[in-house]
Amino acid sequence: MLKPKRILLASHGTEGARAAEKMAFSLCQKQTALHHLVVVPDFWKGMMGDDWLNNASTRDTFGNYVEGQLDDEIRSHVKKLIRETEKRGINYQYQVELGKPTECLIKAAHSIKPDLVIIGAPRPRGKTGYRSRMKPEQLVHKLNATLLIVPHP
Amino acid sequence: MVYTKKTPMTFILGVIMLVYGLTVRSGVLDALLKQSGQIKNSDEMIYMALTAGVIGIVVGLWQMIGSAGEGQMDYYLSTVGGALFILFVAFFVKWWFAPEIKVFSKYVGKIDWMGGKYFHKIFGLNYIVLGIITGILIVNTTGVPKWAENGVRLSRLGLKSGVILLGTLYSFAELTKLLGVSIVLIGIFVLGSVWMVLWLGSRKKIPNSMAGVLSAGMGVCGVSATVAAAPVVVAKSTEIAYTIGTILLWGVFMMFLFPLIGNALELSYAQFGAWAGTGILNSAQVAGAALSYQPDGIETLKVAEVFNITRVLFLPIIVLWLAIWYVKRESTGEKVDIGKVIIGKFPLFVLGFIILFALASTGIFYPANHYKGKYFDNTKVKESKMMTDAQVAKLKSEVDKVEDLDHKGAMSRLIENRKVMSEKDDAHIRTLVLKKKVLSKDVRKILKKAHKAVRHTSKRVKKFRQLIVWFFAFGLIGLGMQITFSSIKQAGGQPLVIGTIVGTIKAAASLAVIYFLTDFAFLS
Numbered sequence: 001m002l003k004p005k006r007i008l009l010a011s012h013g014t015e016g017a018r019a020a021e022k023m024a025f026s027l028c029q030k031q032t033a034l035h036h037l038v039v040v041p042d043f044w045k046g047m048m049g050d051d052w053l054n055n056a057s058t059r060d061t062f063g064n065y066v067e068g069q070l071d072d073e074i075r076s077h078v079k080k081l082i083r084e085t086e087k088r089g090i091n092y093q094y095q096v097e098l099g100k101p102t103e104c105l106i107k108a109a110h111s112i113k114p115d116l117v118i119i120g121a122p123r124p125r126g127k128t129g130y131r132s133r134m135k136p137e138q139l140v141h142k143l144n145a146t147l148l149i150v151p152h153p
Numbered sequence: 154m155v156y157t158k159k160t161p162m163t164f165i166l167g168v169i170m171l172v173y174g175l176t177v178r179s180g181v182l183d184a185l186l187k188q189s190g191q192i193k194n195s196d197e198m199i200y201m202a203l204t205a206g207v208i209g210i211v212v213g214l215w216q217m218i219g220s221a222g223e224g225q226m227d228y229y230l231s232t233v234g235g236a237l238f239i240l241f242v243a244f245f246v247k248w249w250f251a252p253e254i255k256v257f258s259k260y261v262g263k264i265d266w267m268g269g270k271y272f273h274k275i276f277g278l279n280y281i282v283l284g285i286i287t288g289i290l291i292v293n294t295t296g297v298p299k300w301a302e303n304g305v306r307l308s309r310l311g312l313k314s315g316v317i318l319l320g321t322l323y324s325f326a327e328l329t330k331l332l333g334v335s336i337v338l339i340g341i342f343v344l345g346s347v348w349m350v351l352w353l354g355s356r357k358k359i360p361n362s363m364a365g366v367l368s369a370g371m372g373v374c375g376v377s378a379t380v381a382a383a384p385v386v387v388a389k390s391t392e393i394a395y396t397i398g399t400i401l402l403w404g405v406f407m408m409f410l411f412p413l414i415g416n417a418l419e420l421s422y423a424q425f426g427a428w429a430g431t432g433i434l435n436s437a438q439v440a441g442a443a444l445s446y447q448p449d450g451i452e453t454l455k456v457a458e459v460f461n462i463t464r465v466l467f468l469p470i471i472v473l474w475l476a477i478w479y480v481k482r483e484s485t486g487e488k489v490d491i492g493k494v495i496i497g498k499f500p501l502f503v504l505g506f507i508i509l510f511a512l513a514s515t516g517i518f519y520p521a522n523h524y525k526g527k528y529f530d531n532t533k534v535k536e537s538k539m540m541t542d543a544q545v546a547k548l549k550s551e552v553d554k555v556e557d558l559d560h561k562g563a564m565s566r567l568i569e570n571r572k573v574m575s576e577k578d579d580a581h582i583r584t585l586v587l588k589k590k591v592l593s594k595d596v597r598k599i600l601k602k603a604h605k606a607v608r609h610t611s612k613r614v615k616k617f618r619q620l621i622v623w624f625f626a627f628g629l630i631g632l633g634m635q636i637t638f639s640s641i642k643q644a645g646g647q648p649l650v651i652g653t654i655v656g657t658i659k660a661a662a663s664l665a666v667i668y669f670l671t672d673f674a675f676l677s
Contacts (some may be wrong), residue, residue: 046292046637047394049401050437052309052628053377053465053500065384066393073390130394131642 003029008114008145010037010105013077014129016120020150021081024118028090036081036094037108038074039101041132102135106142114145121152156231157221160300163234164217166241167209173244174202189252197619198248201240209237228303235297235304239631242287243280247626250287251280268417277412279448284626285408285441288633297634308631312437313502315624319458320509321518321617322451328510331456335430335463338666342431343467346659347372350651351478359647361482363392365475367399367648371655373471374464375400375435381498382472386479391646398643399652401636404435407660411442418668422452428667429453430460432660437632440625451618454625462503469498519611527608529576538606540571544599551596560585564600573607 009024011017028034044066048059078094085092097104109117122133139147176182177198186192212233221227258273267275276282291297297305323331347368354364365386370379376397383393411433415425429442443457473494480488512518520528540548548568555561563581566574573579585592586601644652 041639043394043637043639043643046635046640047397048380048635049376049397049640050404050435050632050636051375051377051380052312052437052632053374053468054380054498055501058381058498061384062380066390069390069393128391128646130391131398131645132639 004115006114020120023150033091039104158300164213166237171206232304235301238301246284247280277445281444284630285633312628317505320506321513331459335460339463362388385476394643395648402644404438408438426453426456430457431663531607
């Protein structure tokens with residue numbers, strides 16, 4: 001049985017990610033530190049695409065609105081995890097990064113140096129969600145820790 | 154915050170452009186330019202490359218040696234590198250890449266199974282389309298360099314400046330005629346597609362916020378409308394991502410598909426401009442498709458942009474409609490401030506277009522009595538453009554078919570003098586050109602030639618056209634650099650299904666309407 005001291009969990013509130021969270025909780029013991037990584041996909045940077053008609057104020061309103069939406073989503077997600085980890089007495093920390101999910105996870109793993117990295121399996125076809133997935137093959141090559149991919153529920 | 158980046162790249166681009174300008178001026182490249190048919194543009198190359206080169210060197214030196222402080226000047230100067238980067242791509246594509254594609258296409262020969270046309274014509278592979286593709290490839294492979302990011306954002310200003318300057322090229326008669334047709338068509342298709350998305354959304358039981366944001370994007374002007382409407386209908390992040398992805402996917406696809414269909418159906422410039430202005434979702438791609446259809450002239454662009462402006466003017470109305478619609482359905486909707494929505498979403502650059510149009514109408518730029526940029530003068534008709542005996546005989550044989558006395562009189566005076574005698578006569582002759590049921594094709598051709606012989610383009614109009622095309626090329630290539638595959642990839646879910654249905658119906662129905670409207674509606 002795995003007895004990790006430091007777990008790096010990448011999740012962002014989807015069904016698959018929730019399965020990964022459950023798995024992480026079950027593997028946490030006393031003294032285990034759970035480091036939670038939330039990635040805001042960098043496609044958002046190009047989301048105003050070829051808009052050229054709007055004035056700066058409309059674009060700012062949109063930018064602030066999207067930022068607020070993403071912020072709310074992350075806050076409520078993290079809040080749930082804080083509640084859950086407090087209940088279980090887990091040492092919990094979180095970190096939010098903007099970028100490509102795979103690259104952010106590899107970077108975080110290199111700085112945190114976990115014993116175990118946990119992610120959810122890629123979403124099955126037809127399920128709603130962003131098209132911005134982890135690339136397991138890259139992770140296998142570049143991670144310096146054991147990688148656990150939790151099957152989609 | 155200091156925006157200027159310490160980079161040698163602006164200076165390097167400046168040097169490359171300066172050297173290029175000097176090389177063209179020395180005549181070293183003449184043989185190559187003749188081979189690609191670009192020798193006619195050598196003056197433009199010299200002027201543009203030398204100007205951009207000097208600016209690049211001066212600003213580049215300051216960026217390397219000087220110390221930038223916070224302020225507006227710092228921001229403006231930080232954009233020079235990116236602007237030169239877009240221009241560099243534009244120079245390369247317009248003067249070298251696109252002409253070589255044309256040479257290659259002619260070498261391959263006409264393709265029989267595609268209507269006996271060259272492939273560069275069929276696929277509209279001109280500098281505008283190739284420039285946009287190059288921009289898209291850059292951002293999705295190497296990415297836009299950090300030092301160029303601020304300048305690439307200037308592309309919006311380029312497009313707005315192009316539209317404003319376009320105001321100088323319409324005559325009063327032309328603009329009122331086009332506006333009339335565009336208000337009817339855009340009114341039907343914009344309101345129709347917004348309604349259809351909302352209706353399909355309720356049938357498929359998608360959230361109101363998703364239906365609201367999608368209807369704005371599909372109905373009015375693509376991503377711009379989505380950006381304007383998303384906060385009003387409180388769209389969720391996934392709904393925004395799905396909608397923008399769907400619209401970008403459709404927009405890019407349509408920009409290539411429309412010219413292809415237009416060529417196959419041999420639509421006139423005016424018809425194509427009207428169709429693109431109505432059927433293409435994204436307003437940037439309307440300009441792209443119009444310039445792709447007619448890269449060496451701006452008749453298509455002029456029609457397309459009037460349609461574009463008309464639908465942009467619909468934007469505040471649609472946002473208001475959606476805001477009220479949303480508040481009625483959702484308890485979370487905020488009270489709508491009508492004045493704030495209308496003023497906040499009003500596209501100010503349209504005022505610039507109107508001001509320049511009004512100025513042009515006073516004759517400040519060229520004779521005010523121009524029609525489609527051409528003024529009447531029958532004293533300048535060259536001998537070679539006067540009608541021949543054979544043409545006169547042909548006209549004589551059909552003049553009695555004309556029943557309208559004014560038209561008949563104009564035609565008789567033309568026969569007598571071998572050229573159009575007055576501006577009034579010219580208007581009658583122009584109308585006769587469109588009388589397909591009255592006169593034969595040959596006679597209408599002769600009349601069209603006679604009309605063209607007394608209409609002249611002023612040098613200023615030519616310069617304006619050149620400048621406008623450059624502004625649009627700059628803007629579109631720069632916007633290409635902002636279309637990422639990762640945002641297109643977000644297309645999916647119900648927005649993709651509904652968007653595909655509504656987008657297809659809108660494009661097909663507008664084509665059907667415009668195809669059966671003769672040029673008369675737009676041009677007479």
